[in-house]
Amino acid sequence: xxxxxxxxAQSGRYFGTAISGGKLxxxxxxxxxxREFNMITAENEMKLDATEPNQGQFNYTNGDRIxxxxxxxxxxxxxxxxxxxxxxxxxxxxxxxxALRNAMLNHVTQVATHYRGKVxxxxxxxxxxxxxxxxxRRDSNLxxxxxxxxxxxxxxxxxxxxxxxxxxxxxxxxxPGHAKTQAVISMVRDFKARGVPIDCVGLQAHFNSxxxxxxxxxxxxxxxxxxxxxxxxxxxxxxxxxxxxxxKYRTVVNACLAVARCTGITVWGVRDSDSWRAxxxxxxxxxxxxxKAAYTSTLDAx
Ligand code: XIL
Numbered sequence: 001x002x003x004x005x006x007x008x009a010q011s012g013r014y015f016g017t018a019i020s021g022g023k024l025x026x027x028x029x030x031x032x033x034x035r036e037f038n039m040i041t042a043e044n045e046m047k048l049d050a051t052e053p054n055q056g057q058f059n060y061t062n063g064d065r066i067x068x069x070x071x072x073x074x075x076x077x078x079x080x081x082x083x084x085x086x087x088x089x090x091x092x093x094x095x096x097x098x099a100l101r102n103a104m105l106n107h108v109t110q111v112a113t114h115y116r117g118k119v120x121x122x123x124x125x126x127x128x129x130x131x132x133x134x135x136x137r138r139d140s141n142l143x144x145x146x147x148x149x150x151x152x153x154x155x156x157x158x159x160x161x162x163x164x165x166x167x168x169x170x171x172x173x174x175x176p177g178h179a180k181t182q183a184v185i186s187m188v189r190d191f192k193a194r195g196v197p198i199d200c201v202g203l204q205a206h207f208n209s210x211x212x213x214x215x216x217x218x219x220x221x222x223x224x225x226x227x228x229x230x231x232x233x234x235x236x237x238x239x240x241x242x243x244x245x246x247x248k249y250r251t252v253v254n255a256c257l258a259v260a261r262c263t264g265i266t267v268w269g270v271r272d273s274d275s276w277r278a279x280x281x282x283x284x285x286x287x288x289x290x291x292k293a294a295y296t297s298t299l300d301a302x
Contacts, residue, residue: 004284004295005038007302008264011257014076015302016266018043018235020274021062024069028289032270034073039120041078041234041266042066043276048082049089051111055103058110067118078234078266079115081123081169082108083153085140093141101145105156112160121165123202123234124157125150129170135179135186150187151196158197169202169234175214176223185220188227202234205252206268208280209239213248218255225261235268237275237282238294246297249284253301 001007008015016039023029033040044050045062052058070077083104095103112122128150130138137143150168157166168188173181184201191198201224207213214220221231233256238248256262269275273287284295 001302002299004036004299004302007299009038010302012263013256013302014039014264016040016076016078016264017270018266018268019066019069020269021045021065023270023274024065029270029274030069032285032289037075039076039078039264039266040066040070041080043269044087046079046081046111046115047087048084048092048107049087052092052107053089055089055091056106058114060114063115067115071118076120077115077118078232079112079119079122079164080234081126082111082157083124083142083149084126085138085142086127088141096141096144098145100141101149101152104142104145104149105152108153108156109160112157112164115164116161117163119161119164121167121200121232122157122161123169124166125153126169127171128168129173129180129183131172131180133179135183151191151194154191154197165199165230166197167200167202167232167234168198169204171204171206171235172211173203174205174207174211174217174220176216176219177214181220185223185227188224188229192228198229200230200232200263202232204235204268205233205237206235207238207248207252208277208282213238213251217252218258221255221259221262225259229261231256231259231262233262233265236265237268237277237280239277239280239282241281242293245281246293249294250297250301253298257301
């Protein structure tokens with residue numbers, strides 16, 4: 001096949017991108033996005049600050065614009081994200097205790113209900129583990145409401161939308177030798193053993209010189225899959241250029257395709273100039289929308 005989405009579909013997978021609502025009027029952008037990808041994630045528009053700017057007042061204008069673009073163009077939608085320490089609205093940042101727990105659960109319920117039937121999978125909880133060697137939870141206002149906040153969020157999401165796949169999503173969880181990766185694996189094992197409703201794990205896969213593509217990335221994917229969850233690569237971008245970057249993309253695609261339950265790959269933006277870290281030129285299209293070497297190696301590997 002001649003596009004990323006169609007090539008991924010040959011093995012029953014998808015190939016997605018993050019979409020920024022502010023660029024839906026840019027026809028060069030939407031032409032590439034519509035042609036190449038068959039799954040979309042809103043880059044910012046479904047986050048907590050965007051969807052509940054004032055407590056109890058929900059704003060779906062920008063999220064709906066992306067959801068409608070997805071459905072109009074026949075793309076599946078990954079919801080991102082219901083509970084996260086970052087990009088919280090101001091009113092939530094200073095909350096704690098039971099009030100915060102209830103506000104978080106209400107947010108999960110309301111947003112998952114609004115998008116019921118439109119979202120294929122939700123990143124229910126994002127980035128809940130600490131970096132470094134501790135394997136501990138990240139300290140946050142949500143974590144301080146009690147260690148069970150993650151499972152509470154998953155149960156609320158399931159109650160609100162029984163049809164969406166419910167995922168845990170994180171970064172620096174690619175190398176099986178990292179404590180953070182093992183901590184996520186342990187959480188998934190525990191959730192499965194206790195019947196907490198989790199269906200999938202998203203590996204963000206933001207790679208750069210400090211966090212290179214691990215040679216044993218496939219081991220992480222297959223270990224998670226072996227626990228009975230699907231795995232997706234959810235925010236892929238790789239610092240670099242030329243054949244070196246192309247080889248790294250190939251390695252990532254091959255690692256996913258080697259595991260049956262690795263069901264899709266999403267890159268975190270369309271062109272390098274659209275990237276949240278544009279100076280790393282981490283994506284598959286250059287700023288002019290031309291296909292890079294990394295595009296070709298990715299397409300060939302799919
Ligand atoms: C980033 C967006 O790309 C930026 O536009 C925004 O300013 C900050 O967030 N992990 C995530 C994503 O889960 O939501 C983040 O997206 C990148 C890191």
